[in-house]
Amino acid sequence: MLDVTPLTEGWTLRHEGAALPAAVPGCVHTDLLAAGVIPDPFLGRNETEVAWVGRRDWTYGIDVPASSGHERTDLVFDGLDTAAEIRLGGPDNQLLGSVRNMHRSYRFDVTGLQGPLSVRFTSAYAAAEAVRDRLGERPNAYPEPFQYLRKMACSFGWDWGPTLVTAGIWRPVRLEHWSTARIAHVRPLVTVEHGLGRVELAVEVERTRVEAGLTVEARVGGVRASAAVDGTSGVVRLEVPDVELWWPRGYGAQPLYEIELTLSDAHGPLDVWRRRIGFRTVELDTSADDHGTGFTFVVNGERLFARGVNWIPDDVFPSRITRERYRERLARAAGAGVDLVRIWGGGIYESEDFYDACDELGLMVWQDFPFACAAYPEEQPLRGEVEAEARENVVRLMPHPSLVLWNGNNENLWGFRDWGWERRLAGDSWGEGYYLGLLPRVVAELDPTRPYTAGSPWSGSWDHHPNDPAHGTHHSWEVWNRDDYAGYRLQVPRFVAEFGWQAPPAYATLRRALPGETLAPDSPGMLHHQKADDGNGKLERGLARHFPVPQGGFSAGDFDRWHYLTQVNQARAVAAGIEHWRSHWPVCAGTIVWQLNDCWPVTSWAAIDGDGRTKPLYHELRRLYADRLLTLQPRGGGLVLAAVNQAAGAWTPSLVLRRMSVDGAVVAEASVGLSAAARTVAEVRVERELEPVGPKEFLVADADGLRALHFPVPDREVPYPKPEFEVTVAPGSVTVTAHTLVRDLLLQADRLDPGAETDTGLVTLLPGEQVTMGVRGWETPDAATARSALYCVEPTR
Structure with missing residues (x-):
């Protein structure tokens, strides 16, 4: 039988004559960090202090024992990051091969060879720039040469990620002996x-x-x-x-x-x-209809509204991600009602641990091929590498029933049409041959049981704009970049594959990542951990549309309020989109929120921050992605109540509508009959006498423990009463009893203890209502401390 000798112990990392212990799997940064050579790049502005690491060459070494009694011995690398030369043996130091692709494995015949093994990594910058110099410039969305090398693109930084260009043996290595x-x-x-x-x-x-x-x-x-x-x-x-x-x-x-x-x-x-x-069928219905061109997943004959999240590498150093960490992150996604995870094209093909967890949790996987936001040359040496990695990974991932879609790229077809690439390329190759030729051919040959789509967004052909909301997949970024989130209600795309809104990470995450800093929205560390173009400006403009903003903007003295309100705005923005689009099922057949997770502590669109703490958005997703959802939607000059029923059985809720004033009085009330068949949406128009009028009124809809709210004006115009509530605590819980209207109450559990977390997000309480929030990890509960960690929308000053 085949015998395996793992090569995990005894590695060294060499650079300029110095030798350090090395961990395999691992990377240069984690080895230097463990040896105390570099500071933690996630803290403060240390990222800039370690930029030199990505510009150097590095060599890993180990002594390889003699071959066993088998006829053949292979040296197998499951992953090398990225451009490297491998040598083995005594004085001759035999060259086994040169590699240049992070996304594939390598196997070398080393029968009869033993002695020192060296893996010399060339700087990814140098390797990429050499290809660029030979093939010519290609446009991309960021000023880094990531498209010239088959490497995790976000190693070179992104609008949520640090620039930490890695090198190393990032997946296991072993000797395989066989006859x-x-x-x-x-x-x-x-x-x-x-x-x-x-x-x-x-x-x-x-x-x-x-x-x-x-x-x-x-x-x-x-x-x-x-x-x-x-x-x-x-x-x-x-x-x-x-x-x-x-x-x-x-x-x-x-x-x-x-x-x-x-x-x-x-x-x-x-x-x-x-x-x-797993045994199942999967189809992608992209047939034309009266609304355009659909994009609907059909599993075992069942048409689905996909409740999705986008996934980025969970650590900028992927070798640190354990099986347990994958499971915890993905279990949280499932716990939020998610049923689809899109692996974004600027990252990697994930490890078997990721897909195993998705198989077990029932999370469908949409797998991008690793191309993102750039024009990719199609000449050698890249073309051969792309085909080799695609063939290997299609076959590697085929056993997983969770995998339901292969996607050619992220935003590159859109970029060619809208971002000025076509003129700049002047006929040079840019990746179209991969997305519309090579990759669909490989999938059709090797994995004909799964659908393939050329890109996200993609309308299905050049007959339509690549990001046409009426055809195929759509990325909705104009709202975050330029508009109020009410703009989500202006369109009903067939499938929303990306949209999102930013918010800072949890308070305890910021305190750990920015030690000693006086926190302010524009403090040095906060700005460094905000990678989006004009990110803070977009956050503040987004707030100003809904909440009062201090003259001259938020400062250090307003930080806690800014932190709370930006997190509220994130949750509300995503809710505005999902509620609108789910209410239009089956025309719209899915939403994929950007994004579930982060790879370091950063202000971003994530629902779970870089330290693994949940934002209010995470808890809001639990409501938005539940099988049953109530939503009040402005339509046709009035209001519509939509009952979204994605459950297997019919839903005939007992609906109560209350038009209320902010002081707690009921202005009008009615019971409404409504029935939603399984996997359908039922609507009823709200009668005029129930519609709230002016800034002092709002509408409440309640059914089966679910609630929908509609305020006709922004919060800055609402004359909220000063919030009054009582707080009581017990082991494992905090209970709040409201005496007035309390809008978007939030317990920031990490302010009680960095290790504490709550099971409840934003809650609006009417006078006399009560909520009990579970709390874990808080050892010494007391009401005064609990009150200090409670935030809500307050009257305009």
Whole structure:
């Protein structure tokens, strides 16, 4: 049988004659940080102090033991970041190969070789700039050369990420010892028809001896089948009766089937391949209709409104992300009602741990190929690398039932049309051949059971603008960049693949990341941890449309208020979009919020900050993405109450509408009948006498524990009463009882203790109402301290 020797211990990192202990998997930055050579780049403005690291060459070394008694020994790297030269052996220091792609693995025959192994990394800047000098300039959205190298683009910085250009052995490395033959690749095609699950396993083997007779045997769900290997390939087909279907969360269970394939010769087993698979069908309905061109996921015949989040690498140093961290982040996504995670194209193909968690949690995965916001040359050496990485990763990820879509790129087709690229390129290659040629060909050949789309956004063809909201996927960024979030209600895109609103991270995260700094929106550390173009200006203009802004803007003395209000505005903005778009199902068939997570502590669009703390947006997503949602929508000069029912059963709620004044009086009240069938939206127009008039009134809709609110004017015009409420505490909870209207009450649990968290986000209480908020990680509760961590919208001063 194949034997494996992990190479994890004994590595050193060398630069300019100095040697440091190195961790593998890891990267140069984490090794230098562990050795105390550089400061933590996430703290203060240290990012700029370590910029030199990405401009240097680095060498990793280890002594490789002698080969075993097998016929062949391979040195296998699951990931090298990025441009490197690998040598092994004594005085000759034999060159094994040169590599230049972070997104693929490498295998070298080292039979009979032993001694010092060196992996010399060239600066990613130098490698990228050399390609740029040879192929010519190509435009991109950021002043860094990331499109000339097959590397995680956001290593070079983004509008939410630091510029920390990594190098290193970022995934495991090992020696594999084998004889006669080994399994090189297994490509499982999984289909379902009338309860019968079919699995076709296309197997590729590598051999040391041609004359050996080989067989492959597979088993899944109690079914076994075998086939002979013809040369270097074989195909095993199995039929599994009465299979249980894998469903996205909220639609059914996620049964997973263990599948095992064994390669043998006449003397016994030689190698084994094991994975888990799930039986399900997935289609993408992009047919034309009266509204344009659709974009609807259909799983097991069920049409879905996708409740999604965009995912970026969870750490700018991906080797630090553990299986447990993936699971925790993704479990939080599922806990917020999310059923789809889009892996964004400026990052990576994630590890098996990510997709395993999605399989188990019922989270559909939309996988971008790693291209983002740039014109990518199509000449060599890039073209061959792109095809190699695509072929490897399509086959690697095929077993996962959670994977439902391959997407060619992020925003590059849009960029070509709208960002001035076409004129600047003057006929040079820019990536279109990848997205409309190479990548769909690779997917069709290797993974025909899954849909492919050329990009996000993409209207389906050049007949329409790439970001046309009526056709295919749409990215809605004009609202954040220029408008009030009420602008989301002006369009009903077919599928909103990106939209979002910024807010700072949790207070405790800022205190850790900016030690000793007097916090202000424009303090040095805050500005350094705000990477978006005019980000603070957009935050303040967004606030000014709704809340009173101090003359001259917020200062250090107003920081706590600014921090709270920006987080409120983020949650409200995302709510405005999702409530509007969900109410237009099935015309709009999904929303993917930008973004779930962060890779460091930063002001960004994330719902979970770089330290893993949730923002109010996270808790708001739990309401917005629940199976059932009530929303009041301005339409046609009046108000419409929409009952969104994504549950499997009909919903006939007992609705109560109350027109109220801000002092707590009920001006008018009515019970309304409404019934929403399963997976539908039901609407009822609000009668005129129930519509609030002027700044002193608002409308409340209640049904089955759900609530919708409508205030007809911005908060700055509402004469809110001074909020009055009582606070009581008990182990694990804080209870607030309102005596007046209390708008958007928020408990910032991390202000009680950096390790504390609450299970409740923004809550609006009417006079006499009460809410109990669970709190974990606060060891010494008292009411006065709890009150100090409670914030709400206050009257205009």
